[in-house]
Amino acid sequence: MRKIILLLTLLIAFIVKVEASSQQTVTKLSSSELMTSLTQKKWLHGAEDCSTNQDPAIEVFQYDESSYIFRQSKCLSYEAPFIYVFVGDKKILVVDTGATADKNEFPLYETVLSIQENHALTKQDNSREIVVIHSHSHSDHYSGDSQFIGQENATVVGTAEGDINYFFSFKSWPTKLSEIDLGGRIITIIPTPGHQEQAISIYDSQTQWLLTGDTFYPGYIYVKNWQAYQASISRLTDFASKHTVSAILGAHIEMKANGKEYYEIGTIYQPDEASLVLQPEDLVELNAVLSQMDDAGIITLNTLIVEPLGFLPKLISSIVGLFL
Numbered sequence: 001m002r003k004i005i006l007l008l009t010l011l012i013a014f015i016v017k018v019e020a021s022s023q024q025t026v027t028k029l030s031s032s033e034l035m036t037s038l039t040q041k042k043w044l045h046g047a048e049d050c051s052t053n054q055d056p057a058i059e060v061f062q063y064d065e066s067s068y069i070f071r072q073s074k075c076l077s078y079e080a081p082f083i084y085v086f087v088g089d090k091k092i093l094v095v096d097t098g099a100t101a102d103k104n105e106f107p108l109y110e111t112v113l114s115i116q117e118n119h120a121l122t123k124q125d126n127s128r129e130i131v132v133i134h135s136h137s138h139s140d141h142y143s144g145d146s147q148f149i150g151q152e153n154a155t156v157v158g159t160a161e162g163d164i165n166y167f168f169s170f171k172s173w174p175t176k177l178s179e180i181d182l183g184g185r186i187i188t189i190i191p192t193p194g195h196q197e198q199a200i201s202i203y204d205s206q207t208q209w210l211l212t213g214d215t216f217y218p219g220y221i222y223v224k225n226w227q228a229y230q231a232s233i234s235r236l237t238d239f240a241s242k243h244t245v246s247a248i249l250g251a252h253i254e255m256k257a258n259g260k261e262y263y264e265i266g267t268i269y270q271p272d273e274a275s276l277v278l279q280p281e282d283l284v285e286l287n288a289v290l291s292q293m294d295d296a297g298i299i300t301l302n303t304l305i306v307e308p309l310g311f312l313p314k315l316i317s318s319i320v321g322l323f324l
């Protein structure tokens with residue numbers, strides 16, 4: 001009798017183990033399905049006639065339980081920047097605040113607050129601090145800051161060099177990395193100047209996304225400081241080779257889906273735009289071309305185009321902080 005009981009116990013333990021491992025497989029599959037859904041996602045892409053367009057000001061895409069991507073409507077700003085929101089156990093990170101300040105036209109703070117509230121309901125915790133940082137200091141990435149400044153439980157990291165160095169405590173810009181802990185979710189900050197002096201890239205340990213702002217995205221990338229950009233792409237490539245990167249996600253889409261062609265600056269309707277998702281091999285390809293160039297020049301790849309910024313736009317960019 002004892003033997004039978006022992007055998008039955010072993011059999012049940014075996015069945016439970018098989019069940020658990022098959023559940024793990026299901027979870028793995030669904031995360032790859034999640035990535036496919038992101039790669040194939042068609043974002044709201046503006047309209048031929050924006051006066052009759054009914055798109056929301058902010059398109060919200062929830063990737064997993066605690067990771068969100070927002071896209072600003074093309075009818076509100078042709079830049080249509082992407083904004084990333086990561087929820088940790090203690091903090092909510094908002095990467096960029098878009099191209100529009102007006103909370104009535106562009107209710108960004110309200111949208112982040114609704115995410116905070118949703119997570120508070122499920123975890124009985126409404127005290128998560130909202131931390132706003134920026135991929136870089138161009139106005140299409142920080143204009144919504146005013147909605148967060150002065151709000152209880154929100155910290156906005158300024159866009160000036162001093163603010164960034166103070167908050168991230170970089171030991172040596174641009175060669176050393178920094179980290180933020182959102183509570184069970186580590187975010188790595190990688191200095192990547194070149195498109196703009198204060199540009200950073202951001203790696204999320206949970207989604208394994210590498211966020212690259214305007215430094216690397218499927219579009220027409222202007223580079224202000226070519227040498228700094230070459231070095232940044234080299235360091236970024238090195239980082240991506242040493243970490244698992246599921247997707248590289250930038251702040252705009254300007255390329256067309258067929259590759260090499262792009263939508264001109266100012267376009268408000270992009271029915272045939274490329275995927276937002278780039279891969280580490282795309283970064284490797286750009287780095288290989290860049291590292292062989294002695295002088296600045298235009299690079300045309302299937303996934304993106306890189307061009308050194310001319311003298312006059314560079315000057316304007318430095319004076320008004322407003323360019324691309």
Ligand SMILES: [Zn+2]
Binds near residue numbers: 079
């Ligand atoms: Zn931009």
Ligand SMILES: [Zn+2]
Binds near residue numbers: 136214323324
């Ligand atoms: Zn920019």
